[in-house]
Amino acid sequence: KAGVTQTPRYLIKTRGQQVTLSCSPISGHRSVSWYQQTPGQGLQFLFEYFSETQRNKGNFPGRFSGRQFSNSRSEMNVSTLELGDSALYLCASSGRVGTGELFFGEGSRLTVL
Amino acid sequence: AQRVTQPEKLLSVFKGAPVELKCNYSYSGSPELFWYVQYSRQRLQLLLRHISRESIKGFTADLNKGETSFHLKKPFAQEEDSAMYYCARLGPGPHNFGNEKLTFGTGTRLTIIP
Numbered sequence: 001k002a003g004v005t006q007t008p009r010y011l012i013k014t015r016g017q018q019v020t021l022s023c024s025p026i027s028g029h030r031s032v033s034w035y036q037q038t039p040g041q042g043l044q045f046l047f048e049y050f051s052e053t054q055r056n057k058g059n060f061p062g063r064f065s066g067r068q069f070s071n072s073r074s075e076m077n078v079s080t081l082e083l084g085d086s087a088l089y090l091c092a093s094s095g096r097v098g099t100g101e102l103f104f105g106e107g108s109r110l111t112v113l
Numbered sequence: 114a115q116r117v118t119q120p121e122k123l124l125s126v127f128k129g130a131p132v133e134l135k136c137n138y139s140y141s142g143s144p145e146l147f148w149y150v151q152y153s154r155q156r157l158q159l160l161l162r163h164i165s166r167e168s169i170k171g172f173t174a175d176l177n178k179g180e181t182s183f184h185l186k187k188p189f190a191q192e193e194d195s196a197m198y199y200c201a202r203l204g205p206g207p208h209n210f211g212n213e214k215l216t217f218g219t220g221t222r223l224t225i226i227p
Binding site: 003031042044045048050055058090094098099102103105106 | 157159201213
């Protein structure tokens, strides 16, 4: 099985712009989660989707949003980018709900200038 | 709020020596705890779950509810164990079923000295 795929792998934006990141889960996995990883804060949960529904949301401002499509692919969007949004954004999928067994992608590294 | 604490940011151990990576969690009922590992230039991956009570790559972790700890141990360190290790717990979330939110500790970078 192909692993979790995230695109783009690297991107550079300027303050005030918006960005959309994409995630394709492992085939058959219906749960997709997003995490932000920074040197200062570590791994922080953004949100989780299952069957196109957001089931859980972390403590991030409304500028951070996401969605899941019927094929389980997911996107997250960050609007009005700030310097502090520079981070590695990790997507993870799960095939067995409620187990905490997540399969992570390689991440999308966002740099905000 | 749920918290997972890994007190050591860095840990260096000689090859063949025992390894213990510490993890403490904030008390809340019956936690589900995990260790995730990230080897150099690889993805973050699940190492083991406390509920499985299994040994993976020689590592074990015992849940101690009295001390609210879930330390990761290995009796004899190997060079390939060098990696970043994260302790994590499941939840909380608004749904009792199927919640996939993980709260991670800040991680411990383990270096095995040859």
